[in-house]
Amino acid sequence: MTPTDRRHLVELERVYKFYRPEVAVLRDASTQVERGEFVYVTGPSGAGKSTLLRMIYRAEVPDHGRILFCGRDVGKLRPSAVPFLRRNIGVVFQDFATKILRSRSVFDNVALALEVLGAPSRVIRTKVTAVLESVGLGGREPEIAGNLSGGEQQRIAIARALVNDPPLLLADEPTGNLDPDLAMDVARLFDEANAGGTTVIFATHDRTILSARPRRTVAIIDGATLEVDPPSASGREMPVALVA
Amino acid sequence: MTLGLLDRYLRRAALGLKREARLHIGAAASLASAFVLVGIFGLVSYNLGRSVEAWGMDLELTAYLRDGATPEETTASFRFARGLGGVAQARLVTAEEAQRRLASPGGPGASAFAGLPSELFPASIELKLQPGAQVAERAERVAERMKALPAIEDVDSVAAEARRLDGVMRLSGVAGLAIAIVVLLGALSIVSSTLLVTQHRRRDEIELLRLCGATDGFLRVPLLLEGAVQSLGGAILALAILLGVYLVLEGPAGGALGALGIVPRFLPAWMVGLALVGAALLGALGSQISFRRSIRV
Numbered sequence: 001m002t003p004t005d006r007r008h009l010v011e012l013e014r015v016y017k018f019y020r021p022e023v024a025v026l027r028d029a030s031t032q033v034e035r036g037e038f039v040y041v042t043g044p045s046g047a048g049k050s051t052l053l054r055m056i057y058r059a060e061v062p063d064h065g066r067i068l069f070c071g072r073d074v075g076k077l078r079p080s081a082v083p084f085l086r087r088n089i090g091v092v093f094q095d096f097a098t099k100i101l102r103s104r105s106v107f108d109n110v111a112l113a114l115e116v117l118g119a120p121s122r123v124i125r126t127k128v129t130a131v132l133e134s135v136g137l138g139g140r141e142p143e144i145a146g147n148l149s150g151g152e153q154q155r156i157a158i159a160r161a162l163v164n165d166p167p168l169l170l171a172d173e174p175t176g177n178l179d180p181d182l183a184m185d186v187a188r189l190f191d192e193a194n195a196g197g198t199t200v201i202f203a204t205h206d207r208t209i210l211s212a213r214p215r216r217t218v219a220i221i222d223g224a225t226l227e228v229d230p231p232s233a234s235g236r237e238m239p240v241a242l243v244a
Numbered sequence: 245m246t247l248g249l250l251d252r253y254l255r256r257a258a259l260g261l262k263r264e265a266r267l268h269i270g271a272a273a274s275l276a277s278a279f280v281l282v283g284i285f286g287l288v289s290y291n292l293g294r295s296v297e298a299w300g301m302d303l304e305l306t307a308y309l310r311d312g313a314t315p316e317e318t319t320a321s322f323r324f325a326r327g328l329g330g331v332a333q334a335r336l337v338t339a340e341e342a343q344r345r346l347a348s349p350g351g352p353g354a355s356a357f358a359g360l361p362s363e364l365f366p367a368s369i370e371l372k373l374q375p376g377a378q379v380a381e382r383a384e385r386v387a388e389r390m391k392a393l394p395a396i397e398d399v400d401s402v403a404a405e406a407r408r409l410d411g412v413m414r415l416s417g418v419a420g421l422a423i424a425i426v427v428l429l430g431a432l433s434i435v436s437s438t439l440l441v442t443q444h445r446r447r448d449e450i451e452l453l454r455l456c457g458a459t460d461g462f463l464r465v466p467l468l469l470e471g472a473v474q475s476l477g478g479a480i481l482a483l484a485i486l487l488g489v490y491l492v493l494e495g496p497a498g499g500a501l502g503a504l505g506i507v508p509r510f511l512p513a514w515m516v517g518l519a520l521v522g523a524a525l526l527g528a529l530g531s532q533i534s535f536r537r538s539i540r541v
């Protein structure tokens with residue numbers, strides 16, 4: 001492994017993914033994400049953003065090509081090794097609402113990410129309290145998660161993804177369904193995590209976010225990945241610049 | 245396994261039991277009725293076995309010596325009997341002793357036998373068999389070997405009676421085993437289907453835990469504990485019912501059985517312990533089956 005390789009936390013090498021034969025959701029998609037980077041993944045609805053993220057945490061497997069995490073081929077992991085991959089990846093799911101245990105407390109919802117590691121209760125209490133504080137839910141621990149608003153539930157999901165300090169954070173449309181002010185607040189949480197050293201891959205088609213907080217952006221167009229310039233604040237069509 | 249993880253498993257199992265308390269209690273009650281059935285058979289065959297064993301313990305064969313047997317022949321026969329396999333004890337009963345026994349005060353026909361010459365009474369060798377199973381076959385074998393001796397006139401054997409008892413034992417053993425297998429398979433399916441239901445109800449949580457990096461063990465161990473506790477609960481309930489019924493019936497039934505020389509007794513501690521351990525294992529096995537059939541993410 002060369003030093004340059006080691007910089008890459010995630011690499012896609014000519015990835016193909018088919019849900020139906022002849023129709024590739026991803027076609028020859030390649031990109032690299034460096035440690036500490038913040039990358040947007042964008043593209044129209046149905047482009048394959050979620051699919052790409054799901055393959056990184058091995059909820060899907062590429063049909064061709066490889067996805068490397070820390071240099072390891074994720075698609076080749078034995079089933080028993082998958083949990084250990086996932087412990088290194090915090091995920092904010094697109095369908096976050098269904099990933100909230102509505103009848104359980106806010107605390108329980110976040111704590112489970114530490115429970116699976118076998119962390120001692122005392123550590124869990126300290127870390128959950130701290131992460132809830134950081135997402136603006138300080139003191140809400142005992143409340144029933146289902147009673148919180150959509151935006152607050154989104155914060156629970158983010159807190160859960162962050163609570164075990166994973167090196168990689170995957171966010172799938174984390175600001176979808178939020179009003180613009182709230183969306184900005186939530187986006188800021190990912191900036192903060194990134195400032196703390198966490199690599200962030202953020203899937204969104206929200207132009208406002210992309211232009212307000214410009215970062216390296218990878219677009220999925222017709223199944224292929226393209227490096228694109230962030231859209232300008234004026235709201236013109238997204239200029240597409242292919243970087244070979 | 246870290247202490248934190250063990251603690252987590254116990255907590256998750258306890259939480260699972262608490263959240264599905266009604267389902268678990270219902271299942272434990274069904275299990276209890278199944279276990280009671282097995283328990284009744286266990287209790288009956290245990291007591292039957294005990295009485296047969298006790299009976300086998302004083303199972304005696306009497307080999308009568310021929311009238312004209314010389315003292316040498318008598319001694320040789322006695323030595324032979326003592327050396328036979330399966331014989332716990334051999335005793336030589338002389339003609340005088342036989343007479344004395346019959347004529348002893350309180351003995352049958354005490355006065356009638358007292359005045360007769362002792363030569364009229366047959367000398368014999370009494371053989372006590374070692375206790376244990378297959379008493380009938382062993383008694384028969386010993387009887388045949390003794391009969392083959394020149395000095396032996398005849399052997400009084402209880403083999404036929406013993407064989408009948410052995411047959412009863414074997415039959416009840418086979419029937420008991422068959423019932424136990426059917427009932428325990430039923431119990432296994434009760435445990436696995438209730439735990440499949442609990443997993444189905446918790447599928448969102450299970451999926452989420454998997455996505456957060458839960459290992460199979462993290463999901464499986466608490467489930468096995470849940471199944472073990474459910475089945476153990478059923479077994480404890482069954483034992484309580486069985487003991488209750490036993491205590492109620494002990495008086496009236498004890499009298500009737502006592503007349504047959506059987507003193508009924510409840511299952512000994514080691515059997516109860518074994519039953520509880522077995523029930524817990526059965527519960528864990530049922531959970532394991534349900535886990536393998538449950539959803540994957």
Ligand SMILES: Nc1ncnc2c1ncn2[C@@H]1O[C@H](COP(=O)(O)OP(=O)(O)OP(=O)(O)O)[C@@H](O)[C@H]1O
Nearest residue numbers: 019025043044045046047048049050051052094205
């Ligand atoms: N499990 C699946 N089985 C079949 N088809 C699927 C499956 N998952 C996704 N697809 C299809 O793959 C394509 C890409 O889906 P994906 O969810 O990755 O898109 P997306 O870019 O995340 O869209 P959105 O912005 O709406 O979330 C869609 O056409 C979708 O219908």
Ligand SMILES: [Mg+2]
Nearest residue numbers: 049050094172
């Ligand atoms: Mg999506």
